[in-house]
Amino acid sequence: MTHHATCQHERYRLTCGDFEELWEHAEGRCEICRKPAAETPDGRLFIDHAQQYGFFAVRGLLCSQCNSLMRYVDRGEKDDHRATAYQADAWFVRVLRARHAENVSARRRLRRATAAESAGA
Template sequence: MSSPVDATRHAASACRTHRMYRMDCTEFDLLRARADGRCEVCRTPEHETTTRQLAIDHDHQYGPGAVRGLVCSACNSALVWIDRGRSTQDPRFAAYLANSWFMQVTAWARASGQLFWSLSCGGFDLVEAARKFGAVVSVERALGVEPTMSTHTSVGPGRVTFCATALFAHKELDVQVVIGHGTARNLRVEEVVVSLAGQPTTRFPSSASALAHLRAGGWSPVAPR
């Protein structure tokens, strides 16, 4: 994807932090390049800030994935109050908010048909992790078929979730296990979707409940032996 900034590689120790904000290494490097070593509001050089480190600021209305930029601790605190409704006469904040990073990402993605996040960085790969996740493994064992893996981004009220979907196709049955990725590499089952020929699609909160439903209906090969 083309972008108006050039990336410089960040330290590996920063991966855990930027992944909490749903950014992979490529996107975080581009964000750092845009900031150019300065707070994006007051333009104070990073090494002259109180903490000597710029903080990742995000829009709390939309959740951690809505990163706005890199700011110093003072401006970060001011932004918290602005988010809570306090007005400010400082035009630098208005300019910064109008140029939020996640808005740029959305614009670039729409223009190019791509997204920055690869869901893989810092030795962690969402597809690989989801493939080994218990809910996916249990369905694979029950159906005796390997899944086709895919990824997507789920946007809901106040949150952006990266998801990996394991699709199991077995004769007239399709089972989709959607695994969501939270912070600190936590995975969770978002939903399990069962589509059986001639029947309405059914959604379940876990693979166990989905398999129990199929067994109760006598569907082979997951019917009780």
């Protein structure tokens, strides 16, 4: 697991499992230009986050060039369709949607169980 060499993910409050999920989703490639990590200028991928929300708002993994591009895209200084698609599929948004769906399901199960208990009483 050479992609864990520095464990920089702890800075972003990610567990090793979270980082593995990011890596698998990215398939070991920059999520914008799709270069394999070994073929990027730095030979690795960097964790990208939405600065307006803080370090916990991890979007994905990028090469250094695409990570720099995102600074301009985030400020509205550049328009790039690949970067826009990447922003729309941010990791933290996918996680929040999944957790919301789990919470809704749990609340529904609880309401049904409470209604069944009330009907049986």
